[in-house]
Amino acid sequence: RKEVEQDPGPFNVPEGATVAFNCTYSNSASQSFFWYRQDCRKEPKLLMSVYSSGNEDGRFTAQLNRASQYISLLIRDSKLSDSATYLCVARDAGNMLTFGGGTRLMVKP
Amino acid sequence: ETGVTQSPTHLIKTRGQQVTLRCSSQSGHNTVSWYQQALGQGPQFIFQYYREEENGRGNFPPRFSGLQFPNYSSELNVNALELDDSALYLCASSSRTDQETQYFGPGTRLLVL
Numbered sequence: 001r002k003e004v005e006q007d008p009g010p011f012n013v014p015e016g017a018t019v020a021f022n023c024t025y026s027n028s029a030s031q032s033f034f035w036y037r038q039d040c041r042k043e044p045k046l047l048m049s050v051y052s053s054g055n056e057d058g059r060f061t062a063q064l065n066r067a068s069q070y071i072s073l074l075i076r077d078s079k080l081s082d083s084a085t086y087l088c089v090a091r092d093a094g095n096m097l098t099f100g101g102g103t104r105l106m107v108k109p
Numbered sequence: 110e111t112g113v114t115q116s117p118t119h120l121i122k123t124r125g126q127q128v129t130l131r132c133s134s135q136s137g138h139n140t141v142s143w144y145q146q147a148l149g150q151g152p153q154f155i156f157q158y159y160r161e162e163e164n165g166r167g168n169f170p171p172r173f174s175g176l177q178f179p180n181y182s183s184e185l186n187v188n189a190l191e192l193d194d195s196a197l198y199l200c201a202s203s204s205r206t207d208q209e210t211q212y213f214g215p216g217t218r219l220l221v222l
Contacts, residue, residue, distance in 0.1 A: 004151075032209060043111075043199055043213035044152065087151050094165045095203075097142070097211060099151030 003027055004100035006088050012106045017078045021103045023071040023088030030090040030098075033064055035073050038085045038102065047073075047086070078107045111135060113202050113214035121220045122190050130185045130217045134202030140164070141183040142211060143175060146197040158183055159205065195221045 006023045013019050025033070036044040048055065050062040050071055061074040071088055088100040112135035122128050134141050140159045144152035154167035158177035172188040181202070187194055197218050201211035 008149075034209075043215050045111075045213070046210060049209065091209070095140075095142075095157065096154050096165050096167065097144075097152075097201075098154065099144075101149075101151045 002101070003098045004088055004090050006100035006103045008101055008103060010104040010106050012108060013078050014108055015078055015080060018074065018076045019078055019105060021073045021086055023100055025069050025071065025090045027090060027092065027098070028069065029092060031093055032091045033071050034089040034091070035062055036087040036089055038087055044087055080107050080109065083107045111212035111214065113200065113212050115200055115214040115217050117217060118215065119218045121222065123222050124190055124192060126190050127186065127188045128190060128219065130198050131182065132185070132200035132214055133182045135212050138202035138204050138212070139181050140203045140205055141177055141181065142201045142203070143183070143185045144199040144201065146199060148196070152199055155185065190221045192221050195219060
């Protein structure tokens with residue numbers, strides 16, 4: 001079983017749609033969590049950190065449920081430019097990042 | 110741009126050969142981590158260097174080794190290359206006071222034939 005699991009998708013959605021991605025992690029000792037965005041053939045870039053209280057950055061909302069070991073990302077009003085792979089990431093106490101396999105999003109006109 | 114640079118951008122090697130990949134960290138960052146990303150998968154942690162010493166290692170064999178230099182730049186060396194070593198190799202730098210944020214370089218794409 002992978003330490004961080006994600007639905008690989010692809011999620012094909014029309015512009016303006018709301019889309020949600022989920023992720024589960026198995027290491028209960030994980031310290032903090034992130035969503036990274038990776039465009040095709042590019043490096044991952046930090047999208048946002050994820051907190052138990054939930055956090056929002058514009059159209060993006062992230063949520064962490066430590067009891068269920070579950071992380072989510074909600075994207076509202078999808079744009080064509082949101083098309084990318086979204087990587088769920090857990091950081092352990094030693095600062096090692098464990099990435100999920102990524103969820104591919106394609107936003108269509 | 111993150112300020113993290115990697116060289117070369119692309120590389121083709123044959124099985125059994127050795128390769129050295131290089132990474133220059135962002136200014137002020139003293140920690141460098143290396144990741145391997147196979148096609149269609151998420152990055153996998155190889156190891157991390159802090160102050161020229163290995164500071165954590167993932168599930169990779171000893172033929173994957175590294176170095177960090179006094180200017181915090183780093184090298185990843187892979188000996189006895191195998192076909193499965195074909196991947197994008199990413200380095201990420203961070204500061205010791207803000208380990209939360211790792212800044213990735215553009216990666217080196219390695220193809221082993």
